[in-house]
Amino acid sequence: MTDIGANDYHASTTTSNKFNAYDVPQGVDIRGRYTEQFGKILTRDALQFVADLQREFRSHIKYAMDCRSEAKMRYNQGGLPGFDPATRYIREGEWTCARVPPAVADRRVEITGPVERKMVINALNSGAKVFMADFEDALSPSWENLMSGQVNLKDAVDGTISFHDKARNRVYKLNDQTAKLFVRPRGWHLPEAHIFIDGEPATGCLVDFGLYIFHNYAAFRRNQGEGFGPFFYLPKMEHSREAKIWNSVFERAEKMAGIERGSIRATVLIETLPAVFQMDEILYELRDHSVGLNCGRWDYIFSYVKTFQAHPDRLLPDRVQVGMTQHFMKSYSELLIRTCHRRGVHAMGGMAAQIPIRDDPAANEAALDLVKKDKLREVRAGHDGTWAAHPGLIPACMKAFDDNMGNAPNQIQTKKREDAANITDEDLIQRPSGVRTMEGIRLNTRVGIQYLAAWLTGSGSVPLYNLMEDAATAEISRVQNWQWLKYEVELDGDGLGVKVNRELFGRVVDEEMARIEREVGKDKFKKGKYKEACKMFTRQCKAPALDDFLTLDAYNHIVIHHPKGPSRL
Structure with missing residues (x-):
C-alpha cells in the first residue's frame, strides 16, 4: 500500500x-x-x-x-x-x-x-x-x-x-x-x-x-x-x-x-x-x-x-x-x-x-x-x-x-x-552507449501522451508506430524525458549543441501535440483525452522529483466511486 x-x-x-x-x-x-x-x-x-x-x-x-x-x-x-x-x-x-x-x-x-x-x-x-x-x-x-x-x-x-x-x-x-x-x-x-x-x-x-x-x-x-x-x-x-x-x-x-x-x-x-x-x-x-x-x-x-x-x-x-x-x-x-x-x-x-x-x-x-x-x-x-x-x-x-x-x-x-x-x-550496471537526439525526445513525447490518453479511456495495450506499447514502454518515455530535462543533456545529431531545457521541451510538446492531432484526426483528438494526458505527462516529465510510477498518479483519474444503492445497470 x-x-x-x-x-x-x-x-x-x-x-x-x-x-x-x-x-x-x-x-x-x-x-x-x-x-x-x-x-x-x-x-x-x-x-x-x-x-x-x-x-x-x-x-x-x-x-x-x-x-x-x-x-x-x-x-x-x-x-x-x-x-x-x-x-x-x-x-x-x-x-x-x-x-x-x-x-x-x-x-x-x-x-x-x-x-x-x-x-x-x-x-x-x-x-x-x-x-x-x-x-x-x-x-x-x-x-x-x-x-x-x-x-x-x-x-x-x-x-x-x-x-x-x-x-x-x-x-x-x-x-x-x-x-x-x-x-x-x-x-x-x-x-x-x-x-x-x-x-x-x-x-x-x-x-x-x-x-x-x-x-x-x-x-x-x-x-x-x-x-x-x-x-x-x-x-x-x-x-x-x-x-x-x-x-x-x-x-x-x-x-x-x-x-x-x-x-x-x-x-x-x-x-x-x-x-x-x-x-x-x-x-x-x-x-x-x-x-x-x-x-x-x-x-x-x-x-x-x-x-x-x-x-x-x-x-x-x-x-x-x-x-x-x-x-x-x-x-x-x-x-x-x-x-x-x-x-x-x-x-x-x-x-x-x-x-x-x-x-x-x-x-x-x-x-x-x-x-x-x-x-x-x-x-x-x-x-x-x-x-x-x-x-x-x-x-x-x-x-x-x-x-x-x-x-x-x-x-x-x-x-x-x-x-x-x-x-x-x-x-550489470555498465553505462550504455549511444546518442541522444531530437527525434528521441519527440518520439518519447508522442508515445507517452498517446499511450496515457488511451490508458485514461480504458485501453492499456496500444498499437503505436508499428509497436504494441504498454505501461512499460510509456514509462521509458517518461523517465527518459525527465532525466534529460533534469541534467539538461546536450543532443547529438541534428540537435548538436542544443540542450534539453524547459523551453525546448515546451516547444516539442506543442509540436508533437499538433502532430498527434493530424495523425489521429481532429474529431478523435477532440473526443479523446489527449489534452488531459498531455498535462499529466508533461507535469511528470518536469517534476523536481521523479514519481516512482506513471500509473500511480494516473490511477486517481480513473477511480470512480458509485453510490451504495443497488444501481443494477
Whole structure:
C-alpha cells in the first residue's frame, strides 16, 4: 500500500454496508459499480478470502515497500545496487527448484495481452504454448476492466468462454487445443481503490490473485497432481523478501483450495535493476512454487533510469538504441539463463513488441526480420522461450525456437551458460552507449501522451508506430524525458549543441501535440483525452522529483466511486 494512495482514497464518501448491493463480509467496503455479473465474482466468501489475505500480509507488504524506499534513498545518495554478501550462501549453494510440471515444460512461445474477452479467446487459440492474461502493464485498471477480466478468466478456465462480435457477425469460441493459461496480477505497489478493507484500499495484486484462485480452484483441484497449475507471472519485484511474501500467499491459497502444496507455480519477471542481483534469492524463496524467470526488458530499461535518477553519469541514449546488445542488457540476459538452468527452471526471453504492418509489405518484412534475429539471439543464448505481443509474430518466433531446439521442450539441461558465472556487479550496471537526439525526445513525447490518453479511456495495450506499447514502454518515455530535462543533456545529431531545457521541451510538446492531432484526426483528438494526458505527462516529465510510477498518479483519474444503492445497470 502507498500512504499517498490510502489518504487520497480514504477521503471518499463512505456509507453503511447495509445499503451495499454487494453482500460483503465485516470490514469490507465495495465502492465500484454493481452489476449482477460482478456480483457473482464479488461474493461474500470470495471477498472474505481476499480480506483474509490482506489482513495476514499487509504488514509484510508495507515493510517491503518501506525497504524499497530506503534502497531508493541509498541510490539517490550515490550508492549502487549489487549482490548481497549476506546471501552468498544461497547463490553458491547447490539447491534446485521443484521439477517443472510436464504440462508447461514446453513454453517456447508465449503471447501476452489484457484480460479482455475477445483477446482471451484469440490468445488461447493463437498457437502459442502459453497465454499470459494480464491484469498489469497491458491493462488500464478501471473497475470495469478488472471485474470483467475476472469473469472472462473464470469462463476461460471453465471452457465456456465465447464472444459474439456483432460488427463482424462472428462468434469466437475456444479450440480443442489451447495455450496454457498464466495470469499476471498487479505489482505490490498498486492499490485497488474500489475495494476497501478495514478502512484502507486493498492491495491490487491480492484482489487479482485472490478472486481468480477462489473462483477457479475447483478446476485446479480436479487436475491435482497432474501439474496443471494454477500458473502465474509475478511483476515488479525488487527483492527476495517480496518473493517470500508471494510464497506465503501461495501456501495460504493452496490450503484454502485443498490442493497440494506446490501446485501453484509462478514465473517472476526480472524487470527491475535491483532484482537482477537477487535472482538466486528470489528463486530460493519460491523454490517449491517457481517455474522460472523472465527477462522483462522494457521495464528493466525503465528501472535502470529510475535506479540511477540521481546519477548524471548514467544517462540513457535514445530508447530505440537500448537493445539487448548493450553490455548491461546482454549481461542481464546471460546471467538470468545461467541462474535459471542451474536451479532447474525456465529462462524466458523478452517481448517482441512489433505488430504486422498490413499496408506496407516491405516495412512488414523488415520488422519481421528484426523479430527473427532477436529470437535467434535468444534461443542461441539459451532461453527456453520468448514473448510475442501479436498472434502474427508467433510463426516466426516458433520457427526460431523449433529450428534450434528441435523436439526438446526446453534447454534447461543443455545450455548451462557456465561462462556467465563471472558476470560482475559492474557488468550489470555498465553505462550504455549511444546518442541522444531530437527525434528521441519527440518520439518519447508522442508515445507517452498517446499511450496515457488511451490508458485514461480504458485501453492499456496500444498499437503505436508499428509497436504494441504498454505501461512499460510509456514509462521509458517518461523517465527518459525527465532525466534529460533534469541534467539538461546536450543532443547529438541534428540537435548538436542544443540542450534539453524547459523551453525546448515546451516547444516539442506543442509540436508533437499538433502532430498527434493530424495523425489521429481532429474529431478523435477532440473526443479523446489527449489534452488531459498531455498535462499529466508533461507535469511528470518536469517534476523536481521523479514519481516512482506513471500509473500511480494516473490511477486517481480513473477511480470512480458509485453510490451504495443497488444501481443494477
